Amino acid sequence: MTAKDTVKIAAVGDLHVTRTSHGVFQPVLSKITEQADILVLCGDLTDYGTAEEAHVLAKELTMGVKIPIVGVLGNHDYESGKEEEVKHILTEAGVTILDGEACEILGIGFAGVKGFAGGFGRCTLGAWGEHGIKAFVQEAINEALKLESALARLRTHQRVAILHYSPIAATVAGEPVDIYPFLGTSRLEEPLGRYPVNIVFHGHAHSGSPEGTTMTGIPVYNVAMPMLRRRFPDQPPFKLITLEVNPSNGTEAQGQTQIHAIGA
Ligand SMILES: [Fe+2]
Numbered sequence: 646m647t648a649k650d651t652v653k654i655a656a657v658g659d660l661h662v663t664r665t666s667h668g669v670f671q672p673v674l675s676k677i678t679e680q681a682d683i684l685v686l687c688g689d690l691t692d693y694g695t696a697e698e699a700h701v702l703a704k705e706l707t708m709g710v711k712i713p714i715v716g717v718l719g720n721h722d723y724e725s726g727k728e729e730e731v732k733h734i735l736t737e738a739g740v741t742i743l744d745g746e747a748c749e750i751l752g753i754g755f756a757g758v759k760g761f762a763g764g765f766g767r768c769t770l771g772a773w774g775e776h777g778i779k780a781f782v783q784e785a786i787n788e789a790l791k792l793e794s795a796l797a798r799l800r801t802h803q804r805v806a807i808l809h810y811s812p813i814a815a816t817v818a819g820e821p822v823d824i825y826p827f828l829g830t831s832r833l834e835e836p837l838g839r840y841p842v843n844i845v846f847h848g849h850a851h852s853g854s855p856e857g858t859t860m861t862g863i864p865v866y867n868v869a870m871p872m873l874r875r876r877f878p879d880q881p882p883f884k885l886i887t888l889e890v891n892p893s894n895g896t897e898a899q900g901q902t903q904i905h906a907i908g909a
């Protein structure tokens with residue numbers, strides 16, 4: 646197999662960049678550039694979602710990363726109500742931020758959405774009772790629908806879902822059980838099972854577990870940087886995955902870095 650038949654993806658989330666983070670991430674970002682072809686960012690990219698933090702992150706990424714970057718925002722990126730500005734600043738720096746959209750990079754399809762909370766399995770919160778509960782559940786349903794419509798647009802052989810919140814309980818294991826419902830929801834797992842998704846990356850669960858699988862057997866990786874640092878102290882804090890690109894479907898990697906938006 647030649648080099649162009651495979652694409653290496655580095656995934657990490659929860660950088661929580663602050664206004665004093667200048668230079669902090671350069672060692673890990675330069676390692677990512679050395680080892681990977683694409684960088685996936687799984688949300689909580691900033692700590693309070695301010696424009697100032699986004700500018701620090703944009704500069705860090707521009708300086709340290711020489712490969713395409715695709716990702717989603719996390720709940721922290723919404724904290725200051727400036728998520729559109731954060732997205733704009735990162736987009737200007739060359740990052741593709743997905744919010745219910747899909748794109749193709751080097752022959753790999755990506756569908757991304759922040760996701761939301763609500764709990765797992767039989768403990769998933771239902772839309773019943775007060776308006777507040779229904780609104781909370783509807784937010785999770787809306788995020789699951791956005792994920793589904795993004796996945797539906799992908800035609801590539803390899804399909805990667807990018808989330809901030811977890812779609813399964815296994816990768817939040819290690820967190821206090823009391824907060825499981827706030828770390829993700831099975832509502833995000835349902836669309837993953839309806840499409841041929843190869844890999845799911847998420848963040849948010851800083852004290853969770855590194856990997857699990859969906860009910861249909863799709864590997865799910867929690868790539869929250871604090872968890873990776875703690876679990877694998879001797880390794881750089883990102884997950885590196887190699888995907889084979891199907892050379893027969895006309896979407897094989899060609900070494901170019903163009904990013905194709907798919908659909909609306
Ligand atoms: Fe986080």
Ligand SMILES: [Fe+2]
Nearest residue numbers: 689719720849
């Ligand atoms: Fe988070």
